[in-house]
Amino acid sequence: MYKRILLKLSGEVLSGEDKKGFDEKALEYLSNEIKKVVQHGIKLGMVIGAGNLFRGRELQDVTNSIGDHIGMLGTVINALYLKDYFEKKGIKTVVVSQIVNLPSVRIIHYDDIELYFNAGYVVIFAGGTSNPFFTTDTAAALRAVEMKADVLIKATKVDGIYDRDPKKFKDAKKYSRITYDDAINLGLKIMDTEAFSICKRYHMPIIVLNFFKEGNLLEALSNNRVGTFVKP
Ligand SMILES: Nc1ncnc2c1ncn2[C@@H]1O[C@H](COP(=O)(O)OP(=O)(O)OP(=O)(O)O)[C@@H](O)[C@H]1O
Ligand SMILES: O=c1ccn([C@@H]2O[C@H](COP(=O)(O)O)[C@@H](O)[C@H]2O)c(=O)[nH]1
Numbered sequence: 001m002y003k004r005i006l007l008k009l010s011g012e013v014l015s016g017e018d019k020k021g022f023d024e025k026a027l028e029y030l031s032n033e034i035k036k037v038v039q040h041g042i043k044l045g046m047v048i049g050a051g052n053l054f055r056g057r058e059l060q061d062v063t064n065s066i067g068d069h070i071g072m073l074g075t076v077i078n079a080l081y082l083k084d085y086f087e088k089k090g091i092k093t094v095v096v097s098q099i100v101n102l103p104s105v106r107i108i109h110y111d112d113i114e115l116y117f118n119a120g121y122v123v124i125f126a127g128g129t130s131n132p133f134f135t136t137d138t139a140a141a142l143r144a145v146e147m148k149a150d151v152l153i154k155a156t157k158v159d160g161i162y163d164r165d166p167k168k169f170k171d172a173k174k175y176s177r178i179t180y181d182d183a184i185n186l187g188l189k190i191m192d193t194e195a196f197s198i199c200k201r202y203h204m205p206i207i208v209l210n211f212f213k214e215g216n217l218l219e220a221l222s223n224n225r226v227g228t229f230v231k232p
Pocket of ligand 1: 160
């Protein structure tokens with residue numbers, strides 16, 4: 001079983017698919033799935049998107065870089081919302097970020113992160129990469145490498161990587177395994193090219209799975225038979 005993971009969640013896991021904001025049922029489901037992982041003593045880092053609040057590119061009439069700043073702040077809002085919810089459910093959680101200075105958010109410091117893991121805390125890395133023009137997939141790849149994760153799990157609303165977007169093409173075919181190079185060269189838009197490149201360079205395996213199927217996350221950590229596995 002993987003013992004140290006970076007979990008990248010789409011913001012929509014907080015709102016429900018194709019919805020905005022926060023949904024109590026979605027949050028309860030999420031905290032139950034996370035509890036199952038934490039109970040196995042797995043060291044868990046998380047990066048969360050902000051699709052339930054703001055995506056920079058969707059903010060028309062806003063200057064690109066400012067739209068992205070708003071998006072990154074959205075990831076901080078999600079992280080704090082989640083921390084509060086998790087703690088009420090008994091999941092010890094710390095939020096770290098470089099983009100805000102708030103009493104509820106800690107500065108990212110490698111030594112401290114190890115202490116948080118050893119003390120049984122889930123660590124939420126908020127604020128993306130701290131730079132506009134990127135997404136939280138790239139942030140997840142960076143944090144996975146930084147925290148020396150065994151694997152990066154991208155938990156989303158599709159059950160793996162397909163040859164085309166399965167939400168748009170009903171006849172899309174799923175890969176159970178794929179190389180970084182193929183994912184990049186075939187232009188499979190499940191993750192950014194930057195994220196795939198970072199994982200390739202630092203030999204970080206990726207699993208893409210459907211987060212909305214109960215038990216999927218824990219099963220993926222126990223065997224490699226869920227979703228799509230990306231490797232060299
Ligand atoms: N080749 C592909 N294989 C699988 N999914 C694909 C592919 N190309 C595009 N997609 C789409 O990529 C989407 C991945 O969504 P993801 O979880 O990354 O959301 P996000 O937009 O990054 O997160 P957020 O909701 O926080 O903004 C899926 O909904 C899927 O429809
Ligand atoms: O490094 C980053 C990460 C994110 N952004 C902005 O935030 C939103 C939300 O992230 P998603 O990955 O799309 O959920 C994104 O659309 C960007 O606008 C960023 O600028 N830099």
